Amino acid sequence: GxxxxxxxxxxxxxxxxxxxxNCAYSNSASDYFIWYKxxxxxxPQFIIxxxxxxxxxxxxxxxVLLNKTVKHxxxxxxxxxxxxxxxxxxxxxxxxxxxxxIWGAGTKLIIxx
Amino acid sequence: DTEVTQTPKHLVMGMTNKKxxxxxxxxxxxxxxxxKQKAKKPPELMFVYSYEKLSINESVPSRFSPECPNSSLLxxxxxxxxxxxxxxxLCASSQANLISTGELFFGEGSRLTVL
Numbered sequence: 078g079x080x081x082x083x084x085x086x087x088x089x090x091x092x093x094x095x096x097x098x099n100c101a102y103s104n105s106a107s108d109y110f111i112w113y114k115x116x117x118x119x120x121p122q123f124i125i126x127x128x129x130x131x132x133x134x135x136x137x138x139x140x141v142l143l144n145k146t147v148k149h150x151x152x153x154x155x156x157x158x159x160x161x162x163x164x165x166x167x168x169x170x171x172x173x174x175x176x177x178x179i180w181g182a183g184t185k186l187i188i189x190x
Numbered sequence: 191d192t193e194v195t196q197t198p199k200h201l202v203m204g205m206t207n208k209k210x211x212x213x214x215x216x217x218x219x220x221x222x223x224x225x226k227q228k229a230k231k232p233p234e235l236m237f238v239y240s241y242e243k244l245s246i247n248e249s250v251p252s253r254f255s256p257e258c259p260n261s262s263l264l265x266x267x268x269x270x271x272x273x274x275x276x277x278x279x280l281c282a283s284s285q286a287n288l289i290s291t292g293e294l295f296f297g298e299g300s301r302l303t304v305l
Contacts (some may be wrong), residue, residue, distance in 0.1 A: 111292035120194075120280050121233065129272025166232050168292070175246065176289045180232035 089187045094113060096154040098184045100167035105148060107169040111178070112152045116163045124152070124165075154186075162188045193217050196281050196291060196297035204305050205271060213264040213281030213299045221287065222264040223294065225280040233280055239264060269305045276297070278302075 090096045102110070108129040113121040127134045127141045127150075134141050140153040150167050164185050168178040194215045201207050213222065221240050226234035233279035239258040247256075253275075255267040264281055278301050282294040 081300070109289060109292055113294075118298070120282070120298050121294070122296070123293040126292050168232075170288055170292055176287055177235055177238065177246065178288065178292065178294070181234055 087185045087187065089189055090157050091189050092157060092159060094157055096152075096157045096161065096186060098152045098154075098165050098167075098186065100150040100152075100181050102148050102150060102167075102169050102181075104146075104169065104171055104173060104179075106173055107171040107179075109170040110141070110143060110150050111168045111170070112139075113166045113168060114161075114163045115166065116180070121166060129151075157186075157188055159190075160189050162186060194281055194283055194295050194297035196279075196300050198300055199298065201292075202305065203268065203271065204301045205273075207271075208269045209280075210268065211266040212278055213266075213297060213300075214262055215234040215283040215295065216262055217283060217285075217295065218261075219283035219295070220261060220283055221284045222258060223284075224254075224264070224266050225282060225296075227278040227280055227299070237266075243264070253293050268302070271302075273304050276302055276304045 080142050111126040112124040114124050115121040125136045125139050125141050127143050138155045142151045154161055164183045166183045167181040197212045223238050224236040226236055227233045235248050236250045237256045242258045252256050253270050254297045257265040278299040280296050280299045
């Protein structure tokens, strides 16, 4: 079946630098992608989403890029702060998943002081 | 603060016990979800309720029994669980179906330990 994967399980970034978290997906029919952040001891929290008819979407300090040619999704966090420490999950939605989220494995972001 | 409230936060139970997890939201959301999450893994979908009716059961064993008494409440009844059922159980809600908005609102979860 389809799956959403991540290239790096752990990413260490210096405070103040930009972070880039990557995600590969395998279902070319997926038409909606979402990033979630899960802090320790909490449930996942929606960050940003992007539809398949777009290649870039910006939020507050976050940008999501979608490259449908290579089926790649990335989350960029500008000026990384200690509060950004968390596990980040990408997820996709398609008709094949009965319009439910298919979650990637997650990337743990560690902020170095 | 999360707008989805789950109780209890922690639960320890034996394999012969019967217990329930509870979830409440007052955002007017019409879809509610139960997820199971093991350490260092993504959430796994268990059940989806849409307009108070069970719409998805991801082949979950019958020792887990969901219930949606009204549009604000979601329960998960537990009976004769196994140690491998120990996990974080997350409740979530959404405005409607996820193709409209992929935004799920999660509670902080109930951490279940089965002895």
